[in-house]
Amino acid sequence: MIRAVIVMNTQGKPRLLKFYEFQPPEKQQELTRSVFAVLSGRPDNVSNFVEADAIFGPGTRLIYNNQMKTTVFMYVELGSSYVQMHTILDEIIFGGQVLETSSERVLKAVEEISRLEKSSSSVSFVPKSVSGRFGR
Known part of the structure; x- marks a missing residue:
């Protein structure tokens, strides 16, 4: 199941936030900052799949793609x-x-x-x- 879709620029500013489970705005900001911290340090030649247990809880994975100075990512349950x-x-x-x-x-x-x-x-x-x- 897709839990969220987020589009952010290379400085970590969200351009689109869509959470499919309720998250208070403070939690959304915290999750977005955590994801940016993880993704901003990744080299271009590695997989676009990142285990996200520490950010979103057990059994989740980030799937992301960098396009034209923006990063699009989703987090999903591993059972999906x-x-x-x-x-x-x-x-x-x-x-x-x-x-x-x-x-x-x-x-x-x-x-x-x-x-x-x-x-x-x-x-x-x-x-x-x-x-x-x-x-x-």
Whole structure:
């Protein structure tokens, strides 16, 4: 599960803060400062995944990317599926364009994709008439 999305400049000034769990403003500032302290000292040639147990609690990870003097990062639970995280982000952003801003619509789309994936795992994509013809 994505817990927060934060965009900040290279000096650590937040440009966008979106917490998906309630955090008082003081806690948001503290978390943002802690994240900046961790990320500002990282070289460019290391992984964009950082264990965040000390900042956000056990089982969390920061995922970040530096673009045009801004840093975009999320923190997520380790139990979350990376495929699910990408599905959620793909419903929101595609090719750099924001597709959907309604969290309800995104949630409905992700639930529908999940339902289709579960139902398609038990169904053969080859029609019986074709599979029967080739002796399957």
